[in-house]
Amino acid sequence: MLDMKQKIKIFKALGNETRFLIFKNVFTNGYTCSIDKKQPDIVVGAHTTCVSTIAEHFSFSLPTISKHLKELREANIITMEKKGNKIYIEPNLEIVKDLAECFALLVENFETNRELFFK
Amino acid sequence: MLDMKQKIKIFKALGNETRFLIFKNVFTNGYTCSIDKKQPDIVVGAHTTCVSTIAEHFSFSLPTISKHLKELREANIITMEKKGNKIYIEPNLEIVKDLAECFALLVENFETNRELFFK
């Protein structure tokens, strides 16, 4: 169960349009990252992308996107794993499941035990 | 269904510790607002509170809390209704239901239709 600090960090991360759009596209497979043909041994998931590919979808500089990704990673919304030369980014479905569960708890138990959400 | 701008506004509002605590306490009945005995005709819900009562729970000034409440209201997280001299604040359960629904949709349809969340 997510604690308060974690929830605030997640909400803060998603409360910015650029980061929300990254979140959206990472989660909906909105980016495609061409895997380097010279490294066929690197296996990545279907939803995987990398920093520069994401940056191509924005008019912001690479360091700016890199910083936004760092914040999303620190909020545990995405994972970033270095494989060879690139960093591969994937959505963290667990965190979304946790959030869904928190909100469902709050709604379902609103009259009896609203505190559940805020644990 | 919440659109993207609304979601971002909600996340931004909840991504600050003070506002999150106000949200928590408004939703869990953490504040009690003594109803003015001189105005027995004013009927308020069980979870109702008012600006100065909320401010008493923080070390911040009244105007600061007022501004935070404004942001929560603009994000549609709480309602604020003036009755007589005071402003009565209540949780907006609908928005929480909407959020719960969004996250549930994202989790339930993750493999088939993740776009639902981001509509």
Added chain:
DNA sequence: TATCTATTTAGCTAAATGCATAATTTCGTA
């Protein structure tokens, strides 16, 4: 009308945020 209470607005400061460019690091390959 004058006053009291509840709240917001105005105006200010300090800190945080969001962006940029330049320099650095890391890793792969010629």
Added chain:
DNA sequence: TACGAAATTATGCATTTAGCTAAATAGATA
């Protein structure tokens, strides 16, 4: 070993945010 590609770190700047106090507004009551 040197070079190129991917990403981060360093630094700086402009804007926003979060806080304050003082003043203004709105409503109830003496």
